[in-house]
Amino acid sequence: MTLMFKKILIANRGEIACRVAATARRMAIQTVAVYSDADAEAKHVGFCDESVHIGGSAPKDSYLRWEKIIEAAKATGAEAIHPGYGFLSENEDFARACTEAGLVFIGPPASAIKAMGLKAESKRLMEKAGVPLVPGYHGADQNPVMLKHEADRIGYPVLIKASAGGGGKGMRAVEKSGDFAAALASCKREAINSFGNDTVLVEKYAQRPRHIEIQVFGDMHGNYVYLFERDCSVQRRHQKVLEEAPAPGLSPEMRQQMGLAAVAAARAVNYVGAGTVEFIVEQRADGSMNFFFMEMNTRLQVEHPVTEAITGLDLVEWQLRVASGQPLPLAQEQLKINGHAIEARICAENPDNNFLPTTGTLQVYDKPVCTAFERGMVRIDDGVRQGDTISPFYDSMVAKLIVHGQTREEALARLDEALAQTRIVGLATNVQFLRYVVRSPSFAQADLDTALIPREEAVLFKQEPVGLPMAAASAIAQTLLSEKAAEGRDPFSRRDGWQTHGVTQRPFEFEFRGEPAKAALTYGHDGALQLTVGDVSGLLVFARGAQGIDIQFAGQRLTAAVYTQGEVDHVFTARGATQITAIDLLAHAGESHAEGGRLTAPMPGKILSFSVKAGDKVSKGQPLAVMEAMKMEHTIAAPADGVVEELMYAPGDQVTEGSELLKIAV
Ligand code: ADP
Ligand code: ADP
Ligand code: MG
Numbered sequence: 001m002t003l004m005f006k007k008i009l010i011a012n013r014g015e016i017a018c019r020v021a022a023t024a025r026r027m028a029i030q031t032v033a034v035y036s037d038a039d040a041e042a043k044h045v046g047f048c049d050e051s052v053h054i055g056g057s058a059p060k061d062s063y064l065r066w067e068k069i070i071e072a073a074k075a076t077g078a079e080a081i082h083p084g085y086g087f088l089s090e091n092e093d094f095a096r097a098c099t100e101a102g103l104v105f106i107g108p109p110a111s112a113i114k115a116m117g118l119k120a121e122s123k124r125l126m127e128k129a130g131v132p133l134v135p136g137y138h139g140a141d142q143n144p145v146m147l148k149h150e151a152d153r154i155g156y157p158v159l160i161k162a163s164a165g166g167g168g169k170g171m172r173a174v175e176k177s178g179d180f181a182a183a184l185a186s187c188k189r190e191a192i193n194s195f196g197n198d199t200v201l202v203e204k205y206a207q208r209p210r211h212i213e214i215q216v217f218g219d220m221h222g223n224y225v226y227l228f229e230r231d232c233s234v235q236r237r238h239q240k241v242l243e244e245a246p247a248p249g250l251s252p253e254m255r256q257q258m259g260l261a262a263v264a265a266a267r268a269v270n271y272v273g274a275g276t277v278e279f280i281v282e283q284r285a286d287g288s289m290n291f292f293f294m295e296m297n298t299r300l301q302v303e304h305p306v307t308e309a310i311t312g313l314d315l316v317e318w319q320l321r322v323a324s325g326q327p328l329p330l331a332q333e334q335l336k337i338n339g340h341a342i343e344a345r346i347c348a349e350n351p352d353n354n355f356l357p358t359t360g361t362l363q364v365y366d367k368p369v370c371t372a373f374e375r376g377m378v379r380i381d382d383g384v385r386q387g388d389t390i391s392p393f394y395d396s397m398v399a400k401l402i403v404h405g406q407t408r409e410e411a412l413a414r415l416d417e418a419l420a421q422t423r424i425v426g427l428a429t430n431v432q433f434l435r436y437v438v439r440s441p442s443f444a445q446a447d448l449d450t451a452l453i454p455r456e457e458a459v460l461f462k463q464e465p466v467g468l469p470m471a472a473a474s475a476i477a478q479t480l481l482s483e484k485a486a487e488g489r490d491p492f493s494r495r496d497g498w499q500t501h502g503v504t505q506r507p508f509e510f511e512f513r514g515e516p517a518k519a520a521l522t523y524g525h526d527g528a529l530q531l532t533v534g535d536v537s538g539l540l541v542f543a544r545g546a547q548g549i550d551i552q553f554a555g556q557r558l559t560a561a562v563y564t565q566g567e568v569d570h571v572f573t574a575r576g577a578t579q580i581t582a583i584d585l586l587a588h589a590g591e592s593h594a595e596g597g598r599l600t601a602p603m604p605g606k607i608l609s610f611s612v613k614a615g616d617k618v619s620k621g622q623p624l625a626v627m628e629a630m631k632m633e634h635t636i637a638a639p640a641d642g643v644v645e646e647l648m649y650a651p652g653d654q655v656t657e658g659s660e661l662l663k664i665a666v
Pocket of ligand 2: 134
């Protein structure tokens with residue numbers, strides 16, 4: 001029996017560092033974190049038993065400095081290094097350096113990383129191993145004329161890929177022969193800039209392609225298994241957005257064929273540990289499916305939790321066992337698929353702005369509440385806490401949300417609900433977008449291919465889940481409830497000053513989706529609230545409930561959790577989330593309500609003081625009066641230079657909305 005490690009160093013950050021540390025802790029293995037300047041306070045640092053600072057915020061100054069990381073492992077007495085994904089995980093020099101320093105690299109041998117490192121070379125190797133390849137050219141000759149000739153022979157559309165590419169970069173789809181030369185030049189430019197290597201390969205662009213990958217595992221004793229597949233077809237910019245297991249519609253025969261092909265690929269390079277063999281699956285018009293090898297990722301994958309969910313296994317535990325020399329815990333025939341799992345990558349990005357990454361502070365970061373029944377069916381892997389910052393130094397993934405159900409339908413419903421309960425304020429994220437994808441006809445019906453997002457464009461982008469009337473009703477209900485809380489008693493009975501004419505109006509102004517909007521609330525004799533938002537009118541009824549404010553207005557009903565940040569109300573509902581900005585009418589009273597020398601009260605309230613008297617000369621912006629409304633004082637300023645003609649009220653007077661307070665001759 002081989003001894004398990006006592007201490008490991010985790011050469012990564014964020015969610016994957018926390019993920020690895022969680023399993024290590026469960027296995028009574030000590031953990032050492034490394035961190036950059038930007039991560040001094042990061043979650044993964046506190047999550048590990050020890051931590052070592054390794055340099056500046058940019059990855060090249062810290063997480064990619066492998067001499068420094070090896071030094072940290074030696075200094076802390078760690079026996080092995082887990083590289084996570086990204087950073088040094090697929091760096092053969094690092095893997096070799098670990099071994100040379102007497103440390104175990106928790107991953108495959110350097111030779112296997114090298115063999116699978118370049119797409120073109122790995123394809124030549126796979127061809128020999130009998131793994132099916134997409135028809136294409138992956139030779140060493142890079143003469144542009146020859147490459148174009150090959151593309152013409154393959155037939156369009158073709159895909160030009162940087163051999164050293166990754167993360168969706170360095171790829172160009174070409175529709176027709178005439179476009180080839182320009183696409184090749186631009187692909188090579190991107191490849192040299194991003195990967196320092198401009199070798200490309202050309203392959204057939206598969207029809208209605210699906211990305212289906214196989215999780216494989218090998219040990220040091222020559223055993224191999226496949227832990228089934230993950231469908232990662234839902235992509236933007238060739239990058240994964242949603243991943244699920246098993247792949248909908250995959251027959252048991254094809255699953256087995258793909259599994260065996262993946263094991264053959266791993267065996268061909270003497271693979272050890274966790275790896276993923278990615279296939280492109282072509283869906284022909286006649287319904288047939290063909291799979292072709294794309295590449296092998298020689299590390300743990302971001303989306304490994306969906307495999308864990310359907311197999312009930314801990315893949316990090318398997319990695320640690322295998323790296324310490326133990327045999328694979330289970331044989332192929334002992335592995336079974338249970339239910340269906342989906343992962344959603346929650347990213348700091350703006351889907352409506354071409355998925356541009358965003359940065360900022362997680363002012364609110366609420367995660368789904370799981371009932372006891374759901375424990376194990378909703379999982380969140382993250383490396384951040386409320387108050388943490390998403391900085392520009394690292395990738396934009398905030399968290400992974402993984403759900404498990406007995407069926408795909410059950411998993412889908414659970415995912416939608418969990419996304420609705422994921423509330424992030426402080427920066428733009430794709431949470432709402434993910435909900436649209438989950439509910440889109442294509443995804444709901446498992447009509448999957450890599451063009452799903454562009455195909456469903458009409459229901460995915462620039463949507464408004466909560467219209468202006470309910471957004472305004474939510475903001476107003478929130479305002480009234482917080483006023484009531486501030487006063488400690490019913491605001492409606494208290495504001496007798498408003499009731500002089502029996503009914504009183506209170507105006508609101510908002511900005512919603514870049515447009516100004518007006519609303520007015522009328523207080524009836526009976527305490528009933530009549531609300532008008534634009535051309536929608538009706539009774540407004542609301543009460544604070546367990547999940548937020550339960551609101552009824554103009555035939556609609558919803559529960560809104562409202563988070564106020566300055567003037568912006570972030571409204572979260574089961575339908576989706578939106579934002580509405582309240583414009584403080586009193587703050588702008590001077591400018592907006594002065595017409596022809598008249599200054600009117602923008603809302604009901606009490607005059608506290610006048611700072612001028614009749615006959616005084618005033619200049620623009622000078623304070624004239626102070627009003628109290630909503631438990632706040634508001635100063636009313638002169639809209640222009642002029643002379644005060646008359647004060648219409650005295651301090652202490654109650655005024656209704658629209659009352660003329662003083663006259664100014666301009
Ligand atoms: P996967 O199929 O596992 O998602 P990707 O190619 O998308 O593979 O990359 C895996 C992850 O590695 C990315 O999501 C990203 O978070 C991380 N990553 C890769 N390179 C870097 C890097 N240089 N800096 C930070 N994170 C990185
Ligand atoms: P990366 O290293 O960036 O992950 P891959 O070779 O794995 O690059 O391809 C990334 C994505 O590009 C795939 O998931 C798929 O969406 C698309 N793709 C790759 N090869 C093909 C192909 N031959 N036909 C159609 N789409 C492809
Ligand atoms: Mg890939």
